[in-house]
Amino acid sequence: MEEDINMNFSQQQLSKEKIIELLKDSLKEKEVKSLNPLILAYIGDAIYEVSVRKYLIQSKKKSVNQLHKTAIQFVKAKSQSCIIHYMMDNLTPEEQMIVKRGRNSKSQTVPKHANISDYRYATGFEALIGYLYLIGEEKRLVNILAKSIEFIQNELDENPS
Numbered sequence: 607m608e609e610d611i612n613m614n615f616s617q618q619q620l621s622k623e624k625i626i627e628l629l630k631d632s633l634k635e636k637e638v639k640s641l642n643p644l645i646l647a648y649i650g651d652a653i654y655e656v657s658v659r660k661y662l663i664q665s666k667k668k669s670v671n672q673l674h675k676t677a678i679q680f681v682k683a684k685s686q687s688c689i690i691h692y693m694m695d696n697l698t699p700e701e702q703m704i705v706k707r708g709r710n711s712k713s714q715t716v717p718k719h720a721n722i723s724d725y726r727y728a729t730g731f732e733a734l735i736g737y738l739y740l741i742g743e744e745k746r747l748v749n750i751l752a753k754s755i756e757f758i759q760n761e762l763d764e765n766p767s
Contacts, residue, residue: 638740643708643733650736655681657751680758683720686728688761689754701734708733 638646658680662673679685690705697705709730717725731754738747 633740635741638737643711646736647708647729647732649739650732653735653739661755679762683724683728685758686731687724689757690727690731692757704734704737705730
């Protein structure tokens with residue numbers, strides 16, 4: 607019994623070490639380019655969501671409900687679509703290719719609260735964020751995230767709901 611517990615503990619340690627290694631290391635650009643764009647978007651969605659939440663907790667909104675409602679305005683497909691249209695001309699050709707791959711990928715899900723065009727462009731935006739994160743382009747990623755958040759914040763300030 608004790609041996610089983612020790613074995614489980616060592617397996618857990620190994621998996622924790624592997625997780626830490628995965629979080630630290632960026633993948634080779636060639637490996638990332640070969641990933642399905644929906645996988646890039648999956649990662650990008652999480653990175654963008656966390657970035658928005660970190661930004662919002664520094665705001666004057668105090669309740670979790672207020673934070674959540676505001677976060678939705680930043681992360682909804684329509685907002686992400688607007689961001690990528692706003693930024694497209696300032697992206698490198700490589701980044702534009704990633705956005706287009708994400709936009710053109712066929713998802714099995716149908717958007718509930720967005721039109722298909724916005725949903726596809728949002729997928730392109732998320733794919734770009736995931737791509738930059740996975741190849742370890744931290745400076746470029748932070749720059750794009752900051753501009754994205756600033757863009758949506760300006761939109762919200764100009765058009766309060």
